[in-house]
Each structure stands twice: as C-alpha cells, then as structure tokens.
Amino acid sequence: MDPPLSGAEKGETLQTHRAMAGADNTFRAEQVERAQQGDEQARSELLTALEPILRGYFIKRIGQEAAVDDLVQNTLLRIHEGLADLEKPGSLKAFAMKAAMFELQDYYRGRYDMKEQLYDPELERERSDAAGESLARVDVDRALDMLPDKTRRILELREYGFKYREIAQMVDLTEAAIKMRVKRAFEKLRDALAAICALLLPLGL
C-alpha cells in the first residue's frame, strides 16, 4: 500500500487531482468501493484527493502552523486504516469528517504540555518549601468555586486546549475580556491560596 504522498511530490500531483475531484467526482461510491476492495490506485487517488480538502480545513481552523501537516497526515492515516470499516461507501464525507474531528480533539489536548511547564528548574525550588507541600493538599474544586461561573468555564476551556481567541468566540466575549477574567482569577486564587497556606503552616499541616 503506497503511503500518502510526501511533501516533495504533492505540488504537481495535487493540481492534477484537484481537477479530477472537481470534474470527475473522485468521491463517488464506486470509487470508494474499489478502494475498499483492494484497488491500490483507487485508494491512492482517494487519499490524494482528500489531502487538499483536509489541509484547507485545518488551516482555516488553526492557522498556518506546522501542526497542520501532522493533522493532515494523521487524518489520512485514520481514513486509510478505517476505510475497510466504512459501511456506506457513499458516506465518505462523514467518515472523513469524523476522522478530522478526532484528530482535532487530540491536537487540542496536546497543545499545552503542562509537564514541561511545571518542572521548570527555576521554579522547582519554590515547590520544595512547606507552602508548596501544603498546596498539594488544597482542594482545587473549592478554589475554583470562588470564581464566577463564566470564569471557571474559561479556565476549563483553556485547559481543554483552546486558545483565548477561540474561547472568546465560544463564550461570546472579546479576547481582551477573556484575558481580564483569567488575570483576575489568578489574583483571586493567589490571595486565597496564600491565606490557606498561611493557616496550614502554623498548624503544621
């Protein structure tokens, strides 16, 4: 099975297959069926025709980022591996859409790697003191309960993997207002956690 085309080959072949997709409707059910039945050329043409659609879509969603290449390739891989399970060959669009949605969700999850950010050597020293130990036992739910509902939503969406601009569209606020809420949440939690630690330390907890 030929893998999807490499970057070096894409330019010339894509022009050909864009013309095919527009004129000959590469995504006809019979084309998909041939691909499912082992016709390698049909499969290759299918994946090649899907590539510019996926690329255009991901660029619209996340911008011109290096991650677009990975998203496209991973989605094509999902489609390639799952094509045999496609029950209705005429439903390629829905099949491709699901694959793209799964990849986007994985992308959002991986956007902010907290592991890197927590163990910064500059800040690690701060965690080793008593206040840092006490913090580990702080009830995060209770800390978040202090925040307005909308602010908590924003924090959760941020940790889900969305950018502030994306969150702004989702909760119908401006990006500037979003950032202001996050900044206030930082201050509120800072003050609350400082008070809790101040209580816990004298108690030897």
Added chain:
Amino acid sequence: MKSIYDAIIRYDELSSDEREALHEQLAEEPELARAFQQWQTVRAAVREQMEDRWPDRHLLVLYALAEARGEEILTADERDTLEAAREEIEQALQAHPALRDVVDHIQDECDAFEATWEAHTEGAATTEEPTAAPNRTPEPAADRAPRRGAERTPDVRVPWRIAIGAVVVVMAVLALFFIPREPDATVVETSAGETAELDLSEDATVRLAEDSRLSYVEGEEHRPTLEAGGAFFDVGPATDDFIVETPTARTVVLGTQFGLEADLEGTRVVLADGRVSVVGLERPDESVTLSPGEESRVEGGAAPTQPEPVDVTEALEWTGLFVFRDQSMQAIADRLSGRYDVRIEVAPALREETITGTFDREQPVDQVLDVLAATLNADVERPEEGGYRIVAVE
C-alpha cells in the same frame, strides 16, 4: 508597557525567549513567582480533573455529531459505544457548562468541514487555496496620506495634509511583527525601543508605541484590540463604527485623534480632537463622552472616570508625536525648543495665537516651524547667531 500578568496568563504561547524573560522577572519578585507556580499547579489539577471526570474526547465527537446530524451518521459500533456512555455524558454536561461549549464547538467545526468539502468538490477554485491572513507591511510614512497638519484655531484650516505628507520622516521602526496568529487575524507587536505605524483603512491610521500589541481581524480593521501598551489613533470624520477595545474598556470613535494606553489593569484615554465615548467592558451601561483636551481612565471592572482636563501635548508625548490643541505659539515654541535644543523666538504679535496640529517628533525642526509659520501667515528667520525667529509677514 507589557504587563507581567499578560505573560503569565499567556505562558503556554510564549516563545522560549519570552519565557526566559518572564522567569528573570519572576526571579526578582519571589512572591509573584510563588503565585505563578501555584497557578500552574492549579491548572495542572484542573486538567487532571477534566481527564478524570469528563467523557473521552472522541465520545464527545460522536455525541456532537449524533446530536446535530442524527445517529445515522455513526457506524453501528459507534452507536453502541455512544449509547453505553450517554448517561455519563449527559450528567457531565449538566455538571460542567464548559463541556457544552466543547460540544457546540465540535458542531461548528463539523459545519466548517462540510463547507470546505462542498467548496472543493464543486470545483470552486477560489476556495481551494488556504485563506491564511496575508502579511501586511506598513506604508513608509513619506508615501502615506499626510497626517492632519496645523490649523489656526478656531476656523482657519490650511491644507497641510499634502505639505506634511511630503516632509514626514520615515519612522525609526526597528522591527515589526505581523503574525497571522489565528485564521484571518493579524497581530502587530513592538518591542522595547520600537514603534510602528500602519493604516487600518484609507481613513484610519494607528501609531503603536514601544512594547505594545495590537490585533485585528481581516475585514474588521475598524474594530482593533489594543491588548497592551500604547497607541495613537487618527481616524477621519468619514469613518463610522470605529471601536477600539482594550482589556478593560471600549472606546467608540467619531472621527478623531486620541491616545490609548492599556494593560491588564486599566486603560487611559486622552482625546486630542473630535469625540469619543468610553465604556468599561464590565459595566457597559455606564459611559462617558470625552471632549478634546480631556482624559478618562478605566480600571478593571470599574466604570470610566469622569472626564478631566489634561495637557494633551504632555499626555501624548509617548506617542512620538507633538499633539497641539489650542496651544499658543509661544507655548509651542517653548516645547520645540526643549525637544530640539534650539532657541526659537516668537514675535510679540504672534505669541498668543493658538494652533491645533500634530507633528512627528522625528521631523526636522525647520520643517515643523515652516508649517507653523505658514499657518500664522508668518515667516521663519534664521538669525546669524543661530536659532530661529517667527515673525509676522509685513
């Protein structure tokens, strides 16, 4: 004027240089550093809770698709999987409003996918190319329509636009970043010691001070956001619906010149000319209207302060411009004298004449004086002993 808080809440998006700069700042503020570490710990805890309590992300995709398009869109296995998890998903949706936002967002993403698919398969060539925002470079100041020049108040307006356009010196711009940060969005960012000037439209120009950040969406250039720092806006009277947002305030503009300084704590608006309405983002029902020569401040969560008179020239010094409003020629001469370190005399008959105008501080002093003199129907003499003298034409 970038706030350290801006870097803290944007930590995940910072470059390695920016993170290093933040860590250096935090090293000098141990309490803030501790707060930042606590914040990161809380964030990690939130993520962990979400991983534990929220449904699997792929399940959310299935749920969103089924909800929006019917279960026929799923395979038999997917339908079974979704059915087994439906109760858990719906309980989680009740408990976490953000989860509902995620489901809605997935549905929007599906709509966008269909639109992209339809555009490609119908052979619409114009939609096959990615639509990333093109980079924009600012026009050199000399090529740009000239800034509003000087006018003798109250009525006489000399057509200085053309004259000033011919003599404005190119800005000392050291580095600019035009970053298509999000689809169809552009960010202009300046570092320490840098300024930037760009045309948002034919009739609206913005001058960005050092350490500042302005963003706008392609097609919505009349709705920029000053995220941090300072900017001087020059908006023509023919422009309607020009609104600038900062982290704390919204300023509605009606053909004017004004300066904005903003960070996450607050916004300061200084009006040089025209009219603006200012409102706090958190209290949109309480607005103030500024007249020229007034300022208002908006602290986070508060309404704007009542307008107060301000020395516009001094208040807008940070813009790199001379902004004179109803200033006497003598006062202007004194300021220019201090700026250019040169003696400037004004004939007694002209000293109390008032002028309103805007000049670039990088302009040579004799060019500025020539413009001012023409406004007053005066001449600029250059005495042998040095300096300048503004005299009335006989």
